[in-house]
Amino acid sequence: GAVVSQHPSWVICKSGTSVKIECRSLDFQATTMFWYRQFPKQSLMLMATSNEGSKATYEQGVEKDKFLINHASLTLSTLTVTSAHPEDSSFYICSASGSGITYEQYFGPGTRLTVT
Amino acid sequence: AQSVTQPDIHITVSEGASLELRCNYSYGATPYLFWYVQSPGQGLQLLLKYFSGDTLVQGIKGFEAEFKRSQSSFNLRKPSVHWSDAAEYFCAVGGYDKIIFGKGTRLHILP
Numbered sequence: 364g365a366v367v368s369q370h371p372s373w374v375i376c377k378s379g380t381s382v383k384i385e386c387r388s389l390d391f392q393a394t395t396m397f398w399y400r401q402f403p404k405q406s407l408m409l410m411a412t413s414n415e416g417s418k419a420t421y422e423q424g425v426e427k428d429k430f431l432i433n434h435a436s437l438t439l440s441t442l443t444v445t446s447a448h449p450e451d452s453s454f455y456i457c458s459a460s461g462s463g464i465t466y467e468q469y470f471g472p473g474t475r476l477t478v479t
Numbered sequence: 480a481q482s483v484t485q486p487d488i489h490i491t492v493s494e495g496a497s498l499e500l501r502c503n504y505s506y507g508a509t510p511y512l513f514w515y516v517q518s519p520g521q522g523l524q525l526l527l528k529y530f531s532g533d534t535l536v537q538g539i540k541g542f543e544a545e546f547k548r549s550q551s552s553f554n555l556r557k558p559s560v561h562w563s564d565a566a567e568y569f570c571a572v573g574g575y576d577k578i579i580f581g582k583g584t585r586l587h588i589l590p
Contacts, residue, residue: 472522
């Protein structure tokens, strides 16, 4: 149980375009979802936290207008990277937690974004 | 301030040898502690977690960790490593609202 999926697993886009990444909880209701960014050989950096039906809370230094997060249902959150640039290339990982399960986050497999 | 320190960036051990990865934390309240493993290009897999109770925690793949409140430590151990254990290991502290990760320890296995 407690499986989180991400789609796509990897994506290449051109500079200036937008790309959407989906995060789904497959077998539980995710009241809270988290988006992380991981640079090569580095740790995970929390970008934002979103609760279903509410606006996301962004960490300091994360551009809200660039990284749009939507958590419209208890099983789906999306991260849209708008007007992508090569420096946005990274590994993006989502996680989810929900009521009725232990106090921990369940992580998706990650999405590799490459902006050319 | 909440923080997690993994003092070893890289560790190399021979296959079959024992392993200990160090983790120290700073957290205002009773911490929830986690160890995750990440293979290249993959997501995170939870090895084990500590919420309360017995301070020696057993996890998957033969790993265990011991919570020592007096030392603010949560070190990960395995009695005999396998080549497949080569990966990045992250210690983390927090809970359902926020998790703080250490910078990770890259484990290399010598044949």
